[in-house]
Amino acid sequence: MSLAVRFQQVSRHYDAVRAVDQIDLAIAEGEFFSMLGPSGSGKTTSLRLIAGFEQPSSGSIQIFGREAAGLPPNLRDVNTVFQDYALFPHMSVLDNVAYGLMIKGVARAERHRRAEAMLEMVKLGQYGSRRPSALSGGQRQRVALARALILQPRVLLLDEPLGALDLKLREQMQTELKALQRKLGITFIYVTHDQGEALSMSDRVAVFNKGRIEQIAAPQELYTRPATAFVADFVGTSNVFDAAWAASLTGQQQAFAVRPERIRPAQDGQDGDGIRLPTRLLDVQYLGAVSRYELEAGPERIISMVLPNDDAAATLALTPGQALTVWLPAQAMHALAG
The missing domain is CATH 2.40.50.140 (Nucleic acid-binding proteins)
Known part of the structure; x- marks a missing residue:
């Protein structure tokens, strides 16, 4: 099994606060892996450590076998989708999606061709000329996905991307995200506090609590065989x-x-x-x-x-x-x- 991401005794401290505390973790290439836990459990900090927005206080992080300590985000072969979408309001949808290619110096015609193909993939082919403000929340989320995926990362990080959507739209986007991940075959690492999201989409789920991982398991095992009282209570109701x-x-x-x-x-x-x-x-x-x-x-x-x-x-x-x-x-x- 080829590993996309590996944590070995990784910690991240802020003075006396142990946001992440000696975590060991192995995420397979092509896996849909969710980090689930309440606020302050360490899941988002772990995602930021993978992205390169934070550096570990101790331990080793490897991305496809390469030590990531000290590597800037743009050299990590990962990309991130945020909850607030982070779209540029003054740009068209097409230019938002093509933005990463523009930064890399790709010619305008080529980046627009690739952006149009990406918009077709997320079912927004007719929306390229619109501004983000003219789109619904679910459509803006698809634009953010397309912008992250156009750079062809080997790992896509998703930081509670559905948190601002209503229930029915969240459920629809869960189905679409899982289908997209299967189609692309790349590694998705998904952070959420919503156990329904984690169980419905993931190949495996890590349950975080107070900077540590309580259990890593497939959704069915996590639900039917919780390892600790915390997991039993947090994942579903026990x-x-x-x-x-x-x-x-x-x-x-x-x-x-x-x-x-x-x-x-x-x-x-x-x-x-x-x-x-x-x-x-x-x-x-x-x-x-x-x-x-x-x-x-x-x-x-x-x-x-x-x-x-x-x-x-x-x-x-x-x-x-x-x-x-x-x-x-x-x-x-x-x-x-x-």
Whole structure:
């Protein structure tokens, strides 16, 4: 496997603040790789280290096997798409896309030919003469993509590029970004705080927390087998049973997590490989296709159960205050580290 980017014990400190703290990371060539985490987790700093906008305090960063320390951004064979698009308002869409080629000294006719081809690729072939202000948010995002890709980088860095778009447009752009990455076959490194974006587009996801990586995994593994309580809670929603609570239920001081959709009302006489847990219903939240049930399993022990809004759920007629015993299947109980 050829590596596009490799971090070896990389740290970035700002005085006493460890924005990135001894990270090891290997991203394959042609991979769609997402860096996911809350604000201040180190994901954007890591992206800036790859781009060359920041330099590591310690450790090694390699891009296609070449040590990147000290290399300026223009010598790194990477390009970046920012959330605010960074388009020039006084230039046409075509000239915005062709700007990088102009800086490199490419002749006007050639750079316009390549810019027109790039606009066709992002489905904006008829918009070259317009100004960015005449475009929608999604169209401006495509222009920013075209401008970054026209220089044919081997790695494209995307810093929360969909954050300013509404939900439906974000979902549409997620589909388009993944299709574009597959078509081009280049490495995409995508920073986001939105777990839905990361799960829907990525080959693998790194979950960042407090300057460190909690877990790197494919989306399905990340969701079904979170390594830590932080990952279980941040990626989707999980009911986390800490070691003390777990010991009272299983006899073992091993923390575990159960996704709300895996919990079900216990059937009469249900036994076997799992746990019957007495609870009291606190609240029901209707969410369209499903409803979320907030359950109290003891003092300061609140868990969630999600059920589809089908005929079977309707027959339960659950109301707040009602006692309800739920079933935690053993195969849904995932052990957590730390």
